[in-house]
Amino acid sequence: MYKLKSPDIHASEIAGFLNHDLKGEDFIIRIPSSIKNFQDNSFFYLLDTDKFPIERLKNYKNILVLTSKNLDRSVENFSYIKTNSPKLDLIRIINEFFIEYEVTQIASTAxxxxxxxxxxxxxxxxxxxxxxxxxxxxxxxxxxxxxxxxxxxxxxxxxxxxxxxxxxxxxxxxxxxxxxxxxxxxxxxxxxxxxxxxxxxxxxxxxxxxxxxxxxxxxxxxxxxxxxxxxxxxxxxxxxxxxxxxxxxxxxxxxxxxxxxxxxxxxxxxxxxxxxxxxxxxxxxxxxxxxxxxxxxxxxx
Amino acid sequence: MAGEKQQREFIEKISPFLREKIEEIKIKKGENSEDYQALYLQYAISGKEKEQSTEKNVRHWEADVDIESHIHGIERLYSKSVVIEPTMVCAAHCRYCLRANYDIFTLKEDELINIAKFCGSDNTKRQVNEVLITGGDPLIVPKRLNYLVEVLIEYAPNIKIIRIATRLPHHDPSRIDNNVFEIFKKHKDKVDFELATQINHPAELFPETIEIFDKFRKMGVPIYSQNILLKGINDNIKTLVCLYNKIREIGIEPHYLFHCVPMRGMHHFRTTVEKGLRLARELTNSGKISGRIKPMYALMTDIGKITLYEGTILEKNKERNEIFVQSAYKYEDRLKNNTNWKLPKTAEIDENGYLRTWYLDGED
Structure with missing residues (x-):
């Protein structure tokens, strides 16, 4: 149905798309990730029930977090967007920026x-x-x-x-x-x-x-x-x-x-x-x- | 509009693609080369933006339309068309952007439906048969753009022509993929699409950029370019001739050549109107470019676009460095088009009901 793509997108573009402020520096993100396995220049969502992984974040750079919480930015290698619906917004971001849909067509064998x-x-x-x-x-x-x-x-x-x-x-x-x-x-x-x-x-x-x-x-x-x-x-x-x-x-x-x-x-x-x-x-x-x-x-x- | 609004700080924003291109040209041709300067000056923030100048406007004009509760993203100034801005986000920031001071927003689906309904409403549909979708850069949010096109088709069948304005082929052509091309392909039986772009210097025509334009052309989408006269970038006849010849070669139609708009932070880009007239005359009346690529030299005034013809400039005030220009826009039409519209302080109505306005000149 679609393939994953890795465009160069400023975190501020994501914030503008979601109509929210970007808290922290603007940087390039390239790929979605998860709270378990994030990587440089990626973004993930943090639910209210998740513990903010600030110690692990220190080993990475340019991470964007979608969260409903105010986060401690004493470690400055991440930025965040505060939103009431972090998971839903992550879905919207993936759909809009990180997926290339297959071209509409009717298969010859249909x-x-x-x-x-x-x-x-x-x-x-x-x-x-x-x-x-x-x-x-x-x-x-x-x-x-x-x-x-x-x-x-x-x-x-x-x-x-x-x-x-x-x-x-x-x-x-x-x-x-x-x-x-x-x-x-x-x-x-x-x-x-x-x-x-x-x-x-x-x-x-x-x-x-x-x-x-x-x-x-x-x-x-x-x-x-x-x-x-x-x-x-x-x-x-x-x-x-x-x-x-x-x-x-x-x-x-x-x-x-x-x-x-x-x-x-x-x-x-x-x-x-x-x-x-x-x-x-x-x-x-x-x-x-x-x-x-x-x-x-x-x-x- | 829905969601939290963000007051825009027009930060320096250069896409990695552009950064790479600027760096390549720097290494290949040097920092003082015209090509490097043409790209660097368009995107790198300059201290000159903060210098005191007579340019105070933060918007090029006021034309917002009020639909039920006020929402961003729709403007109407002219009889035939409506301007829709589904997002104010771009992949890079051109330092002379008209909408540099607009709030950042992206319209949600329900807001786009409201806009489409407005375009198809009884009052609007009598006159309007085309829309210009701009921003921001609508091609960076293809899913949202597709939604807008779909709801326009559903709620405003009077819209026969959809123009989509973009600089993404210059800012980051790799982001124009099937998600974008599919919008043009799948709705072409319902509406005619046109792609609007802006090319201010031949150095912006990267191979990747030309490839994208080529794909659109092969899909049957006409492309036109409205360019801006920018001091230090293209305000000489050699560059303009080269630019228009290249545009012609790649099959792009000319539209306006704008004198740089009198807005805050743009003084250093603004030549005099007179210089632009001299350049436009030489460009279009010298045989140096094809007759098929002649642009219209125009001003973005407080009352709308005014193309300069003989007799358009009525008066000059040297003290205020302003010119007084005549339009053929009628005040009563303007109010019919947009009941929100207010006569700007710089404008007046002549004895025949036509609008005239003062326009702040630049400097050479």
Whole structure:
């Protein structure tokens, strides 16, 4: 998706970009680093919980620190920018100055149906398959080996990572008179909002009759299953290995930790945290933390 | 604007790329060579900046636009265009920068949306079909610049031409990568882009710089250059002829040749207007440069740019070292364009409603 670059940037440029003051000397920085392994002419963020590594800093020169604290500058080989959101600002700096994005293109091996509606500046990777009833919004990047079939609307500025499947036929069977499972044809839509991230090897099932909805800013990690007819609220984070069964509604800004499983026909509220490996078998109210198998209320937020 | 503001101290800031180039020329041609001086004087801070002089202005003009709560980064003086400054940060500081005294800021996404909405608003869209995106250097924040272009396309479809002003090809060409080129490529079906630059001396045309301009040209982006007459750098006919011929060779269009603006700290760069007129006359009427590369000699006055034609200079006041110049800007139009605009103390309205202004001359 991108490559790291090492431009010569004055620390004052970073301060100007963030609309904050630079405390200390102006110097050239070339690379992002971390509090564990910083190097000369680099920058890192310091969280409130981190101990300021002033002794180690003495061995380096031209270090820029992003921090919410006032720092002791008795050692003068670093400068700092005071900000309320050091980690977020570091992300912004890397995105703006230290990453060169791959050029937008549609791979020659991608198979895109002629009736698919592909927006402006969409990238499509090698061997990806796009079906006829698919709409993809501006600036969305679809990586390699992705399969998007059935009726799917994807918004703008989304990232769909390698090997994911969107529009997989839903797993829904009705037993006939002889007890044989008969498949219910899934004729509904998948609607994916803007700025959604769908991880590698994840699958989102098409809806039975209504819609499977992934709202704006939802971030789905690798190896996640989202069943049919689900609605995932905006800005939710569904981490690796999570299984969301059919017809589950999750409120906005909820975090589901790795390997949790959510039973079908459940409603999970807003701003909820579901712990690692939890097995959710009943509805969860807003602003709650649930853990365990079966999941129980650990605390409210 | 959002965030903490920083009152600007216009520190000396020379990019490592430029430093290396200046050092190379010093070793190769010597400290007294024209090429070395042309680069050194443009970027090295000088004690002369602090000397007392008659140049007191800290801004070239006032043209801020008030959108809801006041935000930085948008100016409007003329009918057809709006100036947007998404960032005031540059990779190097040119010592004669017009915006040397502006606060440092970079606009955030929501502020850029407000600006785009203003550009597409009912009042604005009737007249405005182009924007100049400047700063600062917008190419140093390509992600933010791309966002601005996208929201302009979304909220201001009346904007058909986007000019982007940059000195980054001179300051640090290596920073112009795919992130920048992609902006021009991916939106070219929606808007026409033009790249504006400034080249004041042929020594600034480094091979790496020319390579970047070449890439833009091959992408179909027209490039134009508006240059400044700078004492000790290009205020002689030989240099100007060489400069314009080189610009022509690399396919850059001419725009203005500005007399150096009367602002604080710039006295030592300012020739007389008369000298500039003599040089412009010889440059454009002697056959020494192609007719396709003739610049317009102009002043940055308190009421806007005034190109010098016969009869533009109405009066000279030798005591105050000022000239009185006539514009074809109408006061009533100015107010229509920008309700915030106030008649500067140096200006007046003539009997036909046109603006005239006093302009502080330089010295030879």
């Amino acid at each position: 198979k895109i149906h002629k009736d698919a509606k592909i927006g402006r500046n969409v990238s499509i990777g090698g061997n990806t398959v796009i079906g006829p009833e698919v709409t993809i919004g501006t600036n969305t990047k679809i990586l390699n080996n992705v399969v998007i079939t059935s009726r799917v609307e994807i918004g703008k500025d989304c990232i769909i990572k390698d090997n994911s499947t969107i529009g997989s036929e839903g797993y829904d069977f009705e037993l006939d008179e002889k007890g044989n499972p008969i498949h219910f044809p899934h004729i509904g839509k998948i609607i994916i909002g803007n700025n959604v991230w769908i991880g590698a090897n994840s699958s989102i099932e098409s809806a039975k009759i209504d819609n499977t909805i992934i709202n704006d800013y939802v971030k789905i990690d690798d190896l996640v299953q989202i069943g049919y007819d689900c609605e995932i609220g905006s800005s939710c984070m569904i981490t690796a290995g999570v299984i969301v069964s059919r017809n589950v509604k999750i409120g906005e800004k909820t975090l589901i930790a790795p390997n949790a499983s959510i039973r079908d026909n459940i409603e999970i509220g807003k701003n909820v945290t579901v712990g690692m490996g939890a097995v959710v078998v009943k509805n969860i109210e807003d602003n709650a933390v649930y853990v365990g198998n079966p999941a129980y209320l650990l605390k409210t937020k």
